[in-house]
Amino acid sequence: MQRKRPSVTYLICCLLVLLLVVSGKAQVRPVNPKATPETKNLYANLKRLSQKGVMFGHQDDLAYGVGWAYEPGSSDVKAVTGEYPAVFGWDLGELEMGKQANLDEVPFDKMKAMAQQAYTMGGLNTFSWHLHNPVEPAKTSWDKVDSTIKQLFSDKKAMKRYKSWLGTLATFMKSLKGPDGELIPVVFRPFHEHTGSWFWWGRDHCTPEEYIKLWRFTIDYLRKEEKVNNLLIAYSTDRFNSKEDYLERYPGDDYVDMVGFDIYHRPQPGVADSFVPDTRRMVETLREIGQEKNKVWALTETGLEMIPDENWWTETLLPIVKDSGLSYVLLWRNGRPDHYYAPYPGQKSASNFIELYRQPNILFLNDVAEEQLYKPLKSN
């Protein structure tokens, strides 16, 4: 008996199934296999969106700005451009101490409500943590104590304290809920700027092995003991010289979703300014690492304090982030009239900031809301 040849329709169907399987496999996944569906969607969307443009972010944007605080709806970025940033940065420092407000006086209940607002509007939240020293809890992040990590792992009382801090952190993360009761996925960026030595977890105060041990313990504890499944984990250094330097304390591909670094522009009178080429070089190294590891990459903190250069946005920031594949760039907080990193109406660089805002590949909230970060990956 002659065998029937498969029909063209049948072959096309097989091909489509194959394509679906292949594209499904190619979709990037967070390191936590138990990540919530929205967290998985967010990660895949961050990867996709980073091919379209760089999201603009600002620390404490909804909380306060130059000359105002806690006025619902306010934002210095919005006051200048008419639009909110796409990324909202927050810091959990002193949550572990049982305080009602963080180290910069942002009440945690308000922070939670603002993070919910950012999520509902379609933006992204990222949390850093300037935590105190778990061995000597009266000491802050900045009190440089050598060998804290080593002591933490040999001092039962300190370890118990640290676990309770992680419990408090987990409770906060698990209390972030969207309108339908779903957990809000966020980027968690612990133990940052560790290629510098100004925090107790910095380079001069611990060995690479100790840093990695603390990182893995922290992430495992949150995931496995506290069952926190709405975090994307960001590893972010300060200045670095090479790929090897960047990766010296990298805790491993199973412990990191996003690679980033923090870098501030601090021009010195009489010294040639190489901030743009230096930072762009770091961005390129980061891109290489991100591509090799199939992670998302971001400029997790930057800025020029008080922005005295009126063209800073298009002449300094833009050449650093343009066509870089960066997921986002986050400017630091507008804390005081002498400590701010985003313009406010009337500030010297405000009109140049609008030029940055108008760049098609620099994404603010409305561009990003359209992309539906928390929904399954769009096919286009």
Ligand code: BMA
């Ligand atoms: C620093 C400064 C401090 C602040 C800290 C944590 O860069 O802005 O004023 O307390 O970050 O947010």
